Amino acid sequence: MKTMNITLVGVGGQGTLLTSDILAKTAALAGLDVKKSEIHGMAQRGGSVISQVRFGDEVHSPIIHEGASDLLVSFERMEALRWRHLLAPTGQCLINDIDLIPITVSSGQQPAVTDLQERLEAEFPDAVFLDAISIAIEVGNQRCMNMVIAGAISNLTPFSAELWQDTMKNRIPAKLLDLNLEAFSRGRAVTAPAVV
Amino acid sequence: MSNEMFLSANEAVAYASYKAGCKVASAYPGTPSTEIFETLARFSDTINCEWAVNEKVAMEVAIGGSMAGARSLCAMKHVGLNVALDPLMTYTFVGALGGLVIVIADDPGIHSSQNEQDSRVLARFARVPLFEPSNSQEAFDMMLEAYELSERFQVPCMVRLTTRTSHTSTKVDVGADFGPGHAAPKPYIKDVARNVAAPMFARMMRVKVRQRTEELRTYSASETTVNRIEEGDRSLGIITASIAYEYVKDVFGEFSILKLGMSNPFPAELVRRFAAGVERVLVVEELDPVMEEQVRAMGIEVVEHKTELDMMELNPGRLLTLRAEILGDVEIPVVHRADVGLPSRPPVLCSGCSHRGLFYVLSKLKATVAGDIGCYTLGAFAPLSAIDSVICMGASIGNAFGMEKAGHKNRLCAVIGDSTFFHSGYTGIQNVLYNGGSVTTIVLDNRITGMTGHQVNPGSGETLSGAVAPITDIGAVARAMGYQRVETVDAFDIERMEEVLKAELDADQPSVVIIKGPCRISAGLMQAGTFAVDATKCKACGACFKLGCPAIVRGETTAVGKRFQATIDPVQCSGCGFCVQVCRFDAISRIR
Secondary structure: OOOEEEEEEEEOOOOHHHHHHHHHHHHHHOOOEEEEEEOOHHHHOOOEEEEEEEEEOOOOOOOOOOOOEEEEEEOOHHHHHHOHHHEEEEEEEEEEOOOOOOHHHHOOOOOOOOOHHHHHHHHOOOOEEEOHHHHHHHHOOHHHHHHHHHHHHHOOOOOOHHHHHHHHHHHOOHHHHHHHHHHHHHHHHHHHHHOO | OOOEEEEEHHHHHHHHHHHOOOOEEEEOOOOOOOHHHHHHHHHOOOOEEEEOOOHHHHHHHHHHHHHOOOOEEEEEEHHHHHHHHHHHHHHHHHOOOOOEEEEEEEOOOOOOOOOOOOHHHHHHHHOOOEEOOOOHHHHHHHHHHHHHHHHHHOOOEEEEEEHHHHOEEEEEEOOOOOOOOOOOOOOOOOOHHHHOOOHHHHHHHHHHHHHHHHHHHHHHHHHOOOEEEEOOEEEEEEEEEOOHHHHHHHHOOOEEEEEEOEEEOOOHHHHHHHHHOOOOEEEEOOOOOHHHHHHHHOOOOOOOOOOOOOOOOOOHHHHHHHHHHHOOOOOOOOOOOOOOOOOOOOOOOOOOOOOHHHHHHHHHOOOEEEOOOOHHHHHHOOOOOOOOEOOOOOHHHHHHHHHHHOOOOOOEEEEEEHHHHHHHOHHHHHHHHHOOOOOEEEEEEOOOEOOOOOEOOOOOOEOOOOOEOOOOOHHHHHHHHOOOEEEEEEOOOHHHHHHHHHHHHHOOOOEEEEEEOOOOOOOOOOOOOOEEEOOOOOOOOOOHHHHOOOOEEEOOOOOEOOEOOEEEOOOOOOOOOHHHHHOOOOOEEEOO
16 A cells, blocks of 8 residues: 555643554554654653654655645644644644643743634644544543544544554553543544545 | 564664573663663563663673673663763773673754764774664664674674664564573683773783774675665665665665665775765765765765755655755655744643742742753743753753852752762762852752653662662762751742742852652642632732743733733643742632
């Protein structure tokens, strides 16, 4: 298959790393070549974070060219704009409908963005918006928000739900597994009609 | 039969060490190298693995293991090698007995470091073989080769990763025979001429090192399979290594490539043969032009270009720019940006971080603060703006003392975390005391190495392999040195902290102040409570904003004049209560 490029962005602490790990391991389980690249460290402390997953017959660079992401998954609304330049002209965008106010705004050093929704709609006319945090709270724990998002991603990748669930079973501690599987299913169900 | 796993290069290094029969392993955590030893700890049934107190000690422990005949490993980030270079520079003279592999993780692009360095320069400096894996499979295979090579040529070997290889996961075949290795330990022999680097012996070792280097050059040019020519269009021949190879495959994939997995000693004969078979030679490497200078020194012409590749992290886009310049057969795609006017999102101390109160107080006291390496470096940024300088591990104390000697009159102090203090703070405070300084050294003591992901240290009471360990009392250490003024303060008591720091910063004697409070994440306190602002009481004075807490945000519609009332984001609040202490209008209270 042609290499598929997926970029996941968000804010440190939101669980982007677990999501990209499960995505990449699902691709590996499907028998594809896959590379997953992420930046840890200082960025974890509430900074802007990015991880990149590429899978296909043969993958070399772990970094995705600018303008070449087939799917941009943003765990936070403003971050989608920040990383817009990574998205391919034909790429799709999945946006988690949550705002995390950066310290630069809450402390008054930089102005807030007042027209965020308009800008998002202009930049991503076909974006799928997902209120993952509300679904996660309904499921029972806001921290499984990332698996709600994984469920939504699953609709946009060529892997079966069963394959995703197999990866999750291997990756997530047993006592948290049912909660996360439920979060995944809900995220998958709520975004299913949005795609072909 | 294959045995496929999905591993980062860091994990692959650990898996390979297990399979190679490594017995002694010592490291100090540092991004991007940390996961090597976090993974290695899973194999503590056969490997004695530990967090050393610093990289120099880690190197010395691994050298000891090698001297006793066991396969040994140490790992560190690039700046760690600066600290550990001293023992390496002499053990390279002595030469390894048990295989010694040193894994260095460089950080091109400065993702999480204080500088950018190319450790390949130090591999040449130390005259050690250098392996440069491009992906996790290569990291695994090259580690196995490095252990073998180390024993065969009696030389410490270096394996260099970068942030991108360390933190990229790829498929790795660890072999159907994967399991604990049983490399036979080399018998230890007392041999003064071999192991004592005194001048009369070191001079003999020096000659041996030259011979060994030439033998290794032959190995790298004609024996190892990690240096290989990939035939392609010969109008251009590209010499490359490490992660740059993967970008070359994407951007220049149709041309002939000389892929150097072992780039030191430089395989001159192989390079000459490759260059003779292609029309033009291009060198693509990340950071310093280490290979390019060696190719040029051999009298081989190299393609000149204006595209700068000699600093910061490479990526496919930079190589595309290079290709557009030298071949002119590609278009640089126009990239559509949408980030104009977006507020930046720098990293920030977590909500509930025990360091926040100290920086609030130091900012209020207008102290001059020499900072150090850790999460608390973030205390330099607005609105806390408390830290004046950061250089390297442990530097805060010497830096503050030097400023005092220079006549800097303001309230002076050093701020250092517990793990950084254990790493290289002892000598600093001893120097202040011995040489008559009055610096106040403030130790942020949260009993964990926070920034690198919560590794245990001599203050934690536990080792990497989970064994119980004695807890070092920093105050007792300072008193034993001769410090008369040693105070311990609760990190969450702002009033008392201000009182103590005022007294110590103004005192003529040196002091050590220990600020005790747990790391909110490692103590599992991120959801310990939630506070809220009563809008009828909030006077929009802005005091709580000065804490720089990510949970305290501006009220959107309640502007009073040009000021803003505060609100607290219940999702982010972790219930530390610093904001309650700084609010003069009792507007903040616990709701959960």
